[in-house]
Amino acid sequence: MPFAVLATVLLLVLAGVGVFVARPGPVAGWLGEDEPKPTASALPPEPDPQAVLAALDPNAPEPTPDGVRAALAPLVGQPELGSRVNVSVADVATGTSLYAKGADAPTVPASVTKLVTAVTVLEARGPGYRIPTRAVAGAAPGEVVIVGGGDPTLAVDGKGFYPGAARLDDLARQVKVALGGAAPTKVTVDATLFPGPRVAAGWDDDIPVGGFGARISALMTDGARSEPEKARRTFEETNHAAERTAEPDLFAGRAFARLLGLPESAVRTGKAPAAPASPASPAAGAPAPGTELGKVQSLPVIRLVDIMISYSDNVIAEALARQVALARKQPASFVGAGKAMDVVAGELGLPADELDLADGSGLSRNNRISPSLLTDLLTIAGNGEHPELGAIFGGLPVAAWSGTLDERYQAAGTKAGAGVVRAKTGTLTGVHAIAGLVTTADGRLLTFAVLTDQAPADSMDGTRRALDRITSALAVCGCR
Template sequence: MRSRASESGRAWPFALLAIVLVLTGSGVAAYSLGYLDRWVCDDGTCAAQDPEAAAVPDTPAAPVLRPALEAVTGTAGLDAAAVERAVGPLLSRKALGAHVGFAVADLTSGEQVWSSGTGTFVPASTLKIFTSLAAMTSIGAEHRFRTTVVRDTSTTGTPSTTGTPSATATATTAPAASPQRIVLVGGGDPYLTATSGEEARAAYPRRVSLAQLARQTATALRADGVTAVSLGYDASLFTGPAVNPQWESGYISSFVTTPVSALWVDQGADGWRRSATPDKQAAQVFARQLRARGITVDGVVAATKPTASEEIAAVSSGTVAQIVQSVIEHSDNQGAEVLLRHVALADGQPASFAGGVAAVEKVLTGLGVPWEGNRIYDGSGLARSNRVTLTSMLAAVSTATELFDRYPVAGFSGSLVTRFAVPGTEAGLGAVRAKTGTLTGVHGLAGTTVTADGTPVGFAVLTDRVPVARTTAARDTLSRIAARLTACACGTS
């Protein structure tokens, strides 16, 4: 009989081999996944380094999806009387206040079928549907906005360099080193961020950062022996007032929105407040990042892009389609106002509130959206003086087929993630896709759903005289209206 010691002695080489194979495999896996690269440093230290995202964010491949709204064969259309029976009683609920409007359209034909309520309404953030539709149409879904750094090539000042002076140079005869002039040029990226941290990489659309731009800039400067610069910043792409005169005075200080700028980082957030000068703040962040990379920055001043200049660094935003997705889904006021100005530029208008509104009107009326009666002052819907007709809102919803899969989904995403959670709203869960609108006393919901008998419909429900004490009840009632429409067998066949 073999002893246990003998068996143990024979087994240990195999155990050792297994351990070696496991460690080797783990090392190969770690190397192939890039984990070891995070600990490799140029200066020989072992400080962890996160990989930097690309200067142009990746656009994920579009999945192959079944259309979100697909008409059922044989459906003749909506029965107006059936729609009225389904949602009419909810429209008279006290929670909605004294001024309520509702309209519904059959998306298979595009025809408005039934409406209730008169006059015009404060749209609040449902106005972002107008802005987003105009942006997708006039700018283009795949367009990106570039933030750049240029250097002035019109001057011949001696750049500041490192190294030993030539033997012929003396302290009394050598020319004074002058910093090279560079300019940070804002391109209207609404989601430019300060650093490429995990949060920026995980965001949608993926953020590009000033840190990436600073790294490119420092590399280009050092390649030319430049170690000192003067820094200008150019936010002149947008014009007109940065704060809309129709907005309430507390919007900036209460973190509701930021003064609109073609150059900002993290949408002008500065700790727990909004920067009053987001372009200057961005330039100051950029200057610190250049200094951290060995470039001396001699002053930060407002400037314009030099006529004689060359681009030395650039980063590009996500696509317009991705930005629109975020604006619609999260009701992003800052992103909407930036898009408004880009719509103006695409139409040859001044990139201001007035120019953007004029361009949106031109684009939407060109798509067949009626405009008579509308009074619009911004792109986000923050202005309480905005007014829209139910007809124009419903027409925009029905026209904006490219937005159908970008709306929040009831109970699942964006501004609808916590909605449709009360009794009577179950039918709408996962079916209703709509943009919310909320100001004090103002509530709206506009989007799409599919009725119980398979008819895809567009709808808009707006109310702008809701007592503050009934705010929660008003939101829940809007959810019930959309759910009741979804549960309705309202087809005419």
């Protein structure tokens, strides 16, 4: 029953946005066109799939709290985990708590935060929603205003970092047609949809232009990567790290200007005029200020969520968090997104008082989430009551196979979790977390969250193995 529910939910969601999925996991081109044009993909090709969450018994006996405690208690105290380890384990079918150690204690979650971002954006926007990037006529003759809608995957052309992304060259072609042969004179960049600071409270100093984050703007290309083609080539060896531009909106605007045949000096920042009250064109045929000249749209939210979770993409996470804010009429800022996600979590029946977010990616050390909120969230997403939330399971990395778990679960004491653990991971210096699903030896599907935020700073690999031993212990026990 549990896995059947998850599978049914995912298929219903995918059918709702009119797509077909051949196999689980983050496949390049997943949810894209039926016959995608061959492009250089930043995401690495996947290996042939192993059995994942297979052969579940719908009548499998439920583990007992005593049985789970006996399996986990010796492992929760491993020194590699540090002095504060908070854990929650629950049964997916019933929602019954099977193990709790500091389960309700708000803890620094690192990238496990993205599970909250995923669920709240799917609930607030829906899996089929696409983020627009528009071009409108400016107030001056020949002025073109590019209006950022918050699509972090927008590409300049077919060589972009994210497969199937919306493209500026397509938008430029639409603008040229709409202008009817009139030459553009300048480009105005409107990124005002995202107000407030571009860097979150609690971020380390190297995040804005370092390898894994960026200054967050409503207009950017390729997740603000300054060299997307190089980032594609070095994706695997750099673990998807890439240098980010310091001014994502102007960087994108200059690329758009070049596509329109304008010099970079013709680019400035500003705000688009309001749309005209009447669609009628004025005399002389020039479009009225605010008239839409073109629009391109992102991949559907379901696919953005998949990429975010599979590869722990921090920039996509921040953009999706702001979509939650926009859907709930909050400012599309770090603070507004945190408030909106809290609201949506409460709407879903989650304990919102155990959630305090300074960002949507988990890069902030100011974030706090309880392990029990995470297991409740995963249970709600999988019990069929909210079919749109089942989309989070398609992107969860699989132990020893895909995403951020592809090289884990290969050490002694962890191999039992290979292929039967699906989870989101989180890592900051001194902070390690994992939350997801595991199948027991009896075929019972459990959800778990293990968060430690006082781990030894010099023991990253050891701490990860300690976490993997905990989840692997759930995989091998009947825990009865």
